[in-house]
Amino acid sequence: MNFIKRLLLDCNPSRNITSSYTNTQIDHVRTQRSQYAQIAEDYRRRRAADPGEGPSTAAAPTQDQDEALAAAAQAEEDEKKTKKRKRKEEDAIDEIKKAKKAKGGKAAEKKEKAIAKKKAKKTNPDLDDSDDEDYDIDYKKAKPAPGQFEHCESCNKRFTVTPYSKEGPDGGLVCTPCGKEMTKDLKKEQKALQPKAAAGKRRRKVESEKLDGVSTGGAKSLVQLCLQRVAQHHDDVEELGDLPPKLLERLSEIFSKKRVMKPKTLPLFLRPDLDSVVVHDAAYLEEEDYLQMFSVVPNMKKLVLSNTCQLKDKSMDYMLERCHELRHIALYAANLVSEEMWHRLFQEAGAKLEVIKLKWLDAAFEDEAVHDMVQCCPNLERLKLKLCRRIGQDSIDSIAELPALKHLTLHIGREVSNDALINLIEKRGSLLETLSLEKFLDADDAVVEAIHDNCNRLSKLRLSENDTITDAGFTALFTNWPNPPLTFADFNSTRDVDNNNPTGPEEAVGLASSGFAALMAHSGPSLKHLDIASCRFIELSAFCDVFNGAQSYPALEYINISFCNKVDTSVVAGIFKSCPKLKSLVAFGCFDVDNVVVPRSIALVGVPRAQDAIEQFGIGVDVDEAVGRMVEVGA
Amino acid sequence: MRDVKAGSSEYITLVSNDGFEFKIQRSSACISGMIKRMLDPNGGFSESTTNVCKFSEINGIVLEKVCEYFYYNEKHKDSRDVPDMDFPPELCLELLMAADFLDT
Numbered sequence: 001m002n003f004i005k006r007l008l009l010d011c012n013p014s015r016n017i018t019s020s021y022t023n024t025q026i027d028h029v030r031t032q033r034s035q036y037a038q039i040a041e042d043y044r045r046r047r048a049a050d051p052g053e054g055p056s057t058a059a060a061p062t063q064d065q066d067e068a069l070a071a072a073a074q075a076e077e078d079e080k081k082t083k084k085r086k087r088k089e090e091d092a093i094d095e096i097k098k099a100k101k102a103k104g105g106k107a108a109e110k111k112e113k114a115i116a117k118k119k120a121k122k123t124n125p126d127l128d129d130s131d132d133e134d135y136d137i138d139y140k141k142a143k144p145a146p147g148q149f150e151h152c153e154s155c156n157k158r159f160t161v162t163p164y165s166k167e168g169p170d171g172g173l174v175c176t177p178c179g180k181e182m183t184k185d186l187k188k189e190q191k192a193l194q195p196k197a198a199a200g201k202r203r204r205k206v207e208s209e210k211l212d213g214v215s216t217g218g219a220k221s222l223v224q225l226c227l228q229r230v231a232q233h234h235d236d237v238e239e240l241g242d243l244p245p246k247l248l249e250r251l252s253e254i255f256s257k258k259r260v261m262k263p264k265t266l267p268l269f270l271r272p273d274l275d276s277v278v279v280h281d282a283a284y285l286e287e288e289d290y291l292q293m294f295s296v297v298p299n300m301k302k303l304v305l306s307n308t309c310q311l312k313d314k315s316m317d318y319m320l321e322r323c324h325e326l327r328h329i330a331l332y333a334a335n336l337v338s339e340e341m342w343h344r345l346f347q348e349a350g351a352k353l354e355v356i357k358l359k360w361l362d363a364a365f366e367d368e369a370v371h372d373m374v375q376c377c378p379n380l381e382r383l384k385l386k387l388c389r390r391i392g393q394d395s396i397d398s399i400a401e402l403p404a405l406k407h408l409t410l411h412i413g414r415e416v417s418n419d420a421l422i423n424l425i426e427k428r429g430s431l432l433e434t435l436s437l438e439k440f441l442d443a444d445d446a447v448v449e450a451i452h453d454n455c456n457r458l459s460k461l462r463l464s465e466n467d468t469i470t471d472a473g474f475t476a477l478f479t480n481w482p483n484p485p486l487t488f489a490d491f492n493s494t495r496d497v498d499n500n501n502p503t504g505p506e507e508a509v510g511l512a513s514s515g516f517a518a519l520m521a522h523s524g525p526s527l528k529h530l531d532i533a534s535c536r537f538i539e540l541s542a543f544c545d546v547f548n549g550a551q552s553y554p555a556l557e558y559i560n561i562s563f564c565n566k567v568d569t570s571v572v573a574g575i576f577k578s579c580p581k582l583k584s585l586v587a588f589g590c591f592d593v594d595n596v597v598v599p600r601s602i603a604l605v606g607v608p609r610a611q612d613a614i615e616q617f618g619i620g621v622d623v624d625e626a627v628g629r630m631v632e633v634g635a
Numbered sequence: 636m637r638d639v640k641a642g643s644s645e646y647i648t649l650v651s652n653d654g655f656e657f658k659i660q661r662s663s664a665c666i667s668g669m670i671k672r673m674l675d676p677n678g679g680f681s682e683s684t685t686n687v688c689k690f691s692e693i694n695g696i697v698l699e700k701v702c703e704y705f706y707y708n709e710k711h712k713d714s715r716d717v718p719d720m721d722f723p724p725e726l727c728l729e730l731l732m733a734a735d736f737l738d739t
Contacts, residue, residue: 219712222701222704222737228719229727237728241728243728243732
């Protein structure tokens with residue numbers, strides 16, 4: 001017989017003797033009854049949760065009370081072990097589901113609910129919604145008081161109710177560990193909903209776009225908006241139609257920047273009628289992509305591949321076979337191309353080549369290759385050799401023999417004697433329109449003198465990262481120089497570097513006050529781009545003299561005065577006044593500049609707290625108003 | 636603040652290749668460099684007198700978005716943190732070509 005029935009019989013042998021039982025006795029019976037009821041419920045729940053397990057518990061109802069308790073306890077123990085494994089699995093699956101839910105959203109949730117319903121129907125065929133709905137009355141259990149036992153809503157485990165027990169989603173109580181998990185989940189959700197990072201991110205985005213030159217306030221151009229959209233949806237774009245080549249190049253730049261220039265998107269930019277292929281980030285492209293490139297666009301005249309790490313001999317070979325019209329080659333980081341292939345390139349395609357730009361070649365490309373190049377490329381007008389580790393002074397001597405050279409950029413790591421440089425300048429100087437010598441640390445005043453004496457067509461001059469040329473040398477360069485005014489002047493990092501002497505030597509080294517003044521006096525009228533970053537020995541007085549507001553530099557669009565720490569706000573105000581066409585002013589590390597009010601179309605980069613002034617005065621200020629306000633604030 | 640020059644109207648008409656006409660303010664339309672040049676009285680184009688610009692390569696839907704862009708640009712000319720204008724991605728490429736043509 002069922003022991004509960006027996007118990008009830010015990011408690012209630014005959015109905016007419018209830019009064020003979022005292023209250024305490026009745027209470028005692030009640031608690032016993034509830035305990036047994038708990039145990040029975042426990043057992044029932046466990047059976048419901050694991051239908052397939054625990055054959056031993058099937059025998060429980062037919063045993064005695066005590067035996068039943070013991071058996072129940074034993075069964076619990078057994079089930080615990082298998083349950084633990086199961087629970088761990090369930091937990092893992094739950095986590096995955098949660099993560100998926102967070103990504104999936106409403107549609108996924110609906111799906112899950114439908115699946116859950118189906119599953120429930122499968123395991124319990126009695127659960128038929130249509131029938132039960134009419135008869136379903138929500139029976140709510142009274143909340144048990146603290147101290148009593150209750151079953152956790154989520155994990156079905158029995159636990160003692162405390163005043164701190166949390167409520168589950170369906171109204172019942174949950175045990176402590178489940179309660180902890182619930183609060184953790186809630187916190188996560190709240191964090192996800194918070195827009196706290198939005199403000200900081202927006203500011204970063206605005207500054208980043210300013211640095212890229214995309215926008216200086218106000219709305220972006222429609223072309224820019226569209227390009228961004230296309231890049232955003234790059235997966236869905238199937239073909240780019242009839243975009244003009246200029247837009248195509250801009251689009252390829254954006255794709256490269258977002259690192260989505262991959263084998264899948266490359267074909268968008270390859271059309272048989274194009275005459276140039278420009279890929280600024282070819283890191284994801286493999287051999288087949290290069291072969292495709294050369295086969296689809298055989299008439300290419302201009303080939304620009306940056307980060308072409310996977311360009312190998314086979315692709316180069318195919319290129320030489322297919323593309324006979326090459327005039328412009330720019331290959332950056334093509335380190336898998338062998339030495340012989342470089343020789344072959346110059347020998348076979350050299351006759352038509354007009355522009356060669358090679359950067360970051362570490363493994364091959366020796367002086368002999370440069371020699372070959374000079375021999376085979378008589379029409380070479382533009383040459384850029386930067387960071388090619390294996391070439392040295394001999395290359396300079398070879399380059400000096402190039403007959404048509406107009407634009408030369410060199411950045412050579414190995415030692416180059418000043419005589420070699422002077423020789424180069426003397427031989428080629430008269431035709432040169434661009435001369436850029438970066439990081440020739442030992443170049444001295446004699447080199448600059450050679451430039452003065454031999455170059456009279458220069459429009460772009462860069463002499464950067466040097467600590468030997470003196471200020472006097474620079475001044476001599478720009479004084480009485482028959483060369484017409486430069487359009488591009490870059491003398492960044494020309495200064496004395498000596499930690500023991502922070503104020504610099506007596507005789508100024510690098511571009512300093514008098515050199516700067518001479519430069520601006522010579523090239524002021526047509527200078528477009530000025531870079532004097534890190535020329536920290538230029539005095540404040542020199543800056544004020546040059547940018548005094550009265551003197552106008554009509555073409556100047558970009559100025560970089562980073563780390564010239566003598567600059568202060570009045571200089572910046574003067575710059576705004578003197579340069580009507582200014583678009584961008586870069587001033588990192590100029591700590592005396594503050595309270596700057598930036599006029600409408602100018603991007604000021606690198607000045608901390610410039611935003612404060614913008615917040616004060618708004619962004620749509622004219623130059624005069626801005627300068628006026630700055631003077632006010634300064635005074 | 637209306638500054639109406641003698642002889643120039645405040646509103647001009649843009650006509651797409653499928654016959655849609657859009658009347659928009661002159662100031663917004665001149666955000667496009669091309670339209671500005673077309674309407675410039677010193678340029679000598681007939682559009683400066685008729686105040687109507689016909690575009691035979693741009694269709695109505697794209698031209699409508701372009702007009703929307705003009706007003707969006709003018710509205711946000713002096714503010715920062717401008718939210719990007721929203722437009723359907725399917726329209727993107729045609730809008731890009733129109734934007735390039737109109738120099739805007």
